[in-house]
Amino acid sequence: MIEAMAPAMASARGGCALELERVTIALGGRTILADTDLTVGAGEFVGVLGPNGAGKTTLLRAILGLVPLAHGTIRIAGEPIARGNPGIGYMPQVRSALAGRRLRGRDFIAMAADGHRWGLPRTDAATRAEVERVLDLVDGHALAERPLSELSGGERQRLLLAQCLLGQPRLLLLDEPLISLDPNHQRGVVELVRRVQRELGITVLFSAHELNPLLSALDRVLYLGNGSAALGTVDEVITRPVLSRLYGSPIDVMRVNGRIFVMSGDVEVEKHDHAHEGEPGAGNGHVHSHGHTHDV
Amino acid sequence: MFEYDFMVNAFAASGIIAVLAGIVGYFLVMREQTFAGHALSHVGFTGATGAALIGVSPLWGMIAFTLAAGLSMGALGERLAGRDVAIGVVLSLSLGCGLLFLHFFTAYATQITALLFGNVLGVTHTTLAILAGIAVASLVALGAIMRPLVFATLQPELAEAKGVSLRVVSMLFLTIAALAVAACTQIVGVLLVFTLMVGPAAAAQNISTRLRSGIALAAAFALAQAWLGVTLAFYTDWPTSFWITALAALVYLASLLARRRS
Numbered sequence: 001m002i003e004a005m006a007p008a009m010a011s012a013r014g015g016c017a018l019e020l021e022r023v024t025i026a027l028g029g030r031t032i033l034a035d036t037d038l039t040v041g042a043g044e045f046v047g048v049l050g051p052n053g054a055g056k057t058t059l060l061r062a063i064l065g066l067v068p069l070a071h072g073t074i075r076i077a078g079e080p081i082a083r084g085n086p087g088i089g090y091m092p093q094v095r096s097a098l099a100g101r102r103l104r105g106r107d108f109i110a111m112a113a114d115g116h117r118w119g120l121p122r123t124d125a126a127t128r129a130e131v132e133r134v135l136d137l138v139d140g141h142a143l144a145e146r147p148l149s150e151l152s153g154g155e156r157q158r159l160l161l162a163q164c165l166l167g168q169p170r171l172l173l174l175d176e177p178l179i180s181l182d183p184n185h186q187r188g189v190v191e192l193v194r195r196v197q198r199e200l201g202i203t204v205l206f207s208a209h210e211l212n213p214l215l216s217a218l219d220r221v222l223y224l225g226n227g228s229a230a231l232g233t234v235d236e237v238i239t240r241p242v243l244s245r246l247y248g249s250p251i252d253v254m255r256v257n258g259r260i261f262v263m264s265g266d267v268e269v270e271k272h273d274h275a276h277e278g279e280p281g282a283g284n285g286h287v288h289s290h291g292h293t294h295d296v
Numbered sequence: 297m298f299e300y301d302f303m304v305n306a307f308a309a310s311g312i313i314a315v316l317a318g319i320v321g322y323f324l325v326m327r328e329q330t331f332a333g334h335a336l337s338h339v340g341f342t343g344a345t346g347a348a349l350i351g352v353s354p355l356w357g358m359i360a361f362t363l364a365a366g367l368s369m370g371a372l373g374e375r376l377a378g379r380d381v382a383i384g385v386v387l388s389l390s391l392g393c394g395l396l397f398l399h400f401f402t403a404y405a406t407q408i409t410a411l412l413f414g415n416v417l418g419v420t421h422t423t424l425a426i427l428a429g430i431a432v433a434s435l436v437a438l439g440a441i442m443r444p445l446v447f448a449t450l451q452p453e454l455a456e457a458k459g460v461s462l463r464v465v466s467m468l469f470l471t472i473a474a475l476a477v478a479a480c481t482q483i484v485g486v487l488l489v490f491t492l493m494v495g496p497a498a499a500a501q502n503i504s505t506r507l508r509s510g511i512a513l514a515a516a517f518a519l520a521q522a523w524l525g526v527t528l529a530f531y532t533d534w535p536t537s538f539w540i541t542a543l544a545a546l547v548y549l550a551s552l553l554a555r556r557r558s
Contacts (some may be wrong), residue, residue, distance in 0.1 A: 090457045096353055111446055115446065117443060
């Protein structure tokens with residue numbers, strides 16, 4: 001847990017990777033986050049959870065400087081947010097279109113190294129070395145020789161992780177890397193992210209639909225819902241009172257064989273988010289739209 | 297056949313346009329904007345006929361209209377997505393307006409046919425110079441935006457996070473595409489721009505998994521189609537555009553077979 005590993009790194013690097021100070025984020029007339037303070041220490045692995053439409057993607061995009069804050073300040077390693085911050089690695093929610101691309105993995109990764117600069121694509125020695133470095137980190141050399149369309153979902157995620165490690169970021173924002181992966185591949189991706197995170201001593205915000213695949217890896221949980229957020233260890237956050245507040249309806253938490261089930265009545269909410277979309281507590285009926293707003 | 301001046305012009309013009317169309321088309325296909333190429337050419341038809349009506353060269357009318365259309369499509373961006381009916385109405389309207397202008401202009405059928413289906417054998421030295429200028433300008437511009445263009449196409453969210461303006465990239469690219477379409481219609485006409493812009497590029501993407509070789513292949517396929525098409529037209533006396541479309545279909549089919557086998 002965080003106490004076991006984070007303090008040494010945190011003090012070595014001067015404390016926090018991410019700070020939110022009285023932050024309010026509104027999107028399309030809906031409040032995603034209201035007057036929220038929170039601090040993520042350097043070297044932490046934080047799972048970002050919450051019902052559909054709670055604003056997981058929006059929060060990540062706000063940290064990237066892509067969504068304006070209605071109020072408050074976000075600081076990354078003590079610096080104010082700025083679009084294109086090289087200290088942040090970002091993995092957007094996976095696009096199905098990528099699965100149809102017949103582009104070689106290595107070219108796909110290299111593209112992100114200097115894609116923001118004008119000019120012809122050409123890979124100089126420094127870029128090639130950087131691509132080799134990130135491929136080493138995820139053990140992805142063999143995959144990089146194949147076109148994206150011939151990789152499995154888990155293999156593509158491995159290359160996407162390599163890509164967001166380009167430029168040695170200190171903070172990784174991973175938006176639903178487990179989506180549409182089977183449990184076996186989910187475990188593989190979580191273990192890989194955890195291993196790389198420890199090796200590099202970097203901070204990870206990992207958003208997900210379900211808590212259980214992340215349980216073995218995470219230091220703390222950031223749970224969003226109802227315009228509010230709770231950050232703490234699993235034992236602090238995944239509790240009946242905290243989740244009932246975030247969902248705006250009575251929630252039960254059950255633990256079975258080391259797994260945790262969050263239930264509303266007799267429905268497991270993480271598994272059946274869609275069953276809740278019509279309910280007022282789950283986000284004023286706008287929940288459908290949110291997850292897809294940034295797909296384009 | 298090179299003893300004829302018009303054949304030399306035809307080879308030069310179709311060669312220049314084929315390379316331009318193949319390369320720009322590669323990105324149209326990658327961005328899944330092939331329909332935009334189609335739309336631009338339809339709007340260009342209105343511009344060409346309108347220009348003829350007021351006594352200006354149709355090529356300039358075509359360029360002005362495709363440029364305006366390309367810029368507005370780039371600026372509207374995602375708001376155009378899924379509006380097939382609205383786009384279809386605008387496209388039919390522009391072809392309809394073109395027809396009306398031709399009615400007032402009382403053009404000969406050959407001129408209408410040339411606009412719709414191209415007339416590479418009628419390219420003058422002046423047109424050739426203009427086409428060469430367009431091709432150089434478009435390719436230089438494309439080279440300047442190529443890196444962010446590829447990035448924004450394959451991973452728009454990530455590109456945006458890295459500071460790339462998706463809208464600026466889209467507007468610049470569609471401006472380049474507009475120029476390429478206007479030039480392309482001089483060879484294969486308004487209705488057949490697909491055959492040089494989309495066919496070779498799609499075939500190249502079936503075969504190559506790398507950016508550089510894919511672009512080179514697209515240009516090579518388009519060039520082969522154009523020159524072979526002009527040659528076949530010379531010996532058979534069938535229309536050039538027919539031969540180019542036939543070769544495009546053949547190349548695309550072959551690329552599908554090659555892909556299946558690999």
